[in-house]
Amino acid sequence: MNGPAALRTWMRRALILAVLLPLLASAGTATEPAKRLKIGITLHPYYSFVANIVGDKADVIPLIPAAANPHNYQPQPDDIARAMTLDALVVNGIGHDEWAQEIVKAAGRRDTLPIIQANASVALIPIGGDQGAGKVVNPHTFVSTTAAIQQVFEIARRLGELDPANAKTYRQNALAYAGRIRALRARYMTRFAGLDLSNFRCATTHGGYDYLLQEFGLFVTAVIEPRHGVAPTARQLATTLDTIKKAQVQVLFAEKNFSLDLAKPIEAATGVKVFALSHINGTQFSADEFESAMRDNLETLAEAVEYTQR
Template identity: 45%
Template sequence: MKKILLIVSMILINMFSYAKLRVGVTLQPYYSFVSNIVGDKMEVVPAIRGDIYDVHNYKARPEDIKKMATLNILVVNGIGHDEFIYGIVRSARMGGKIKIINANKGVSLMPVSGMRTKTRVMNPHSFISITSSIQQIYTIARELGQIDPANKAYYNKNAQAYAQKLRNMKAAAITKVNHLKNLNMRVATSHAGYDYLLSEFGLRVRAVIEPAHGVEPSASDIKAIIDTIKRDKIDVVFVDAQAPNKYSTTIQKATGVRIRSLSHMSRGAYTKDGFERFMKYNLDSLTSAMLEVGKTRGR
């Protein structure tokens, strides 16, 4: 009997020794970041349901709380995009038990464009860009290496390889439009989610349609943006590819402005290559718009 118990104990010890740490993520891009970093060394899981479009006002469900209690590590945006997650951590009684990695620690943050008030709010959409995403990838890899030092070199190597792949995507996009010197394309957006991406191409957002993220613009908001587009000679309005924009047709008819789309990276399956696919869509849409504007100006 003692021999049997000893064998069972050894089996259980070996099972727990090889159990993978579970890393929860709050946003789809972070699933891609972490998956590319950890490979098969950790298990990466969405901390919430993946079929939610606007996570800003996400309401926790019992299954979210149960899942949180199974996690060892949690990767968060930490600057306003996933504030709901801290309530889930508390409800799961995981405060102090789960290691939280703030992906944006060290990222140079931008203020939200188009704010209707004088309050300065930092833009949480830092994942919709190549440069700031790479910064987050390195932060995540470094902190995972501190948690799991045995695989530190592996995580750093994967982070470097993944970052290079993303740099190559950005370089290919810039090559397409590099001849458009001093284009000064004038841009407006449906909401303030694309500042980081546009800034990488030397563009700034001159107007935002939504008074706040996810808030449907009123008739007066639409009139104001139409007046701004005419006054400032806006070339392109970028709307969210993953959400209905009922007002875009009205704006286009009233101004003749180009309406193009960008992905908010917040709908669809959580996959290892999801960020790359989202970003390719955005880079292709953005560079195509720049080439169109450049053509009209004889570039």
């Protein structure tokens, strides 16, 4: 076929291809589902933070079982298997989940797994009332409202970098979640405004509450345990009891479910009143665990201060 007829045939085919190629390309794209991130977490509060940030846009995968004690955790084979499936891992990174690095290393993911340092933008403080000579950074930033909000925004920012398609949703969800935490704190700020905090003196079984206390202008006079989970020697305990008596400490904060056995003898020896605070750990992970536990903590803190006003 030559001449005008051949030219018309070629042009007809070219026109058909011009119409079909974009349709075929778009059809191929439509059949490819967007990747849904699997985001690992190490501690209970980080499950709540990430779950509220991502909503239904990603999966939140606890690295270790819910009932495990993070203070002395030993990595298990199942943890390594989970680490191999993750797209990112949110960690405390300042002394509360060192075992996470062991798991990541054992999984062969040290160079391929993005690690989100939740505390990257948090102003860290030392453990108040610590018996040691040096200053030790307090890793319990999640027992707080201010530091928790800072961590929520840091996590949302990093997740947005890893998942740009959902970055806007993550920011919006983080703002809404932070708003609820601020509203919770505001209710108790109003309640504390009517209390005299000038003579409030407290001790703690260990250094887990400094971030929470400083939000309300309160500070720790003495810490019972030399390190978390380590019972004081007879001499250390005697020194601490003497400090409590001399400083006229009225209140002792103990960790709910963990250190009440240590607190009760101190209560009997010094006359301090024991109150239990949560470190936000339990037997199940949930999106609302942080808000629920912090609501209880703030109520307990208010009750403790009110007790000293009687």
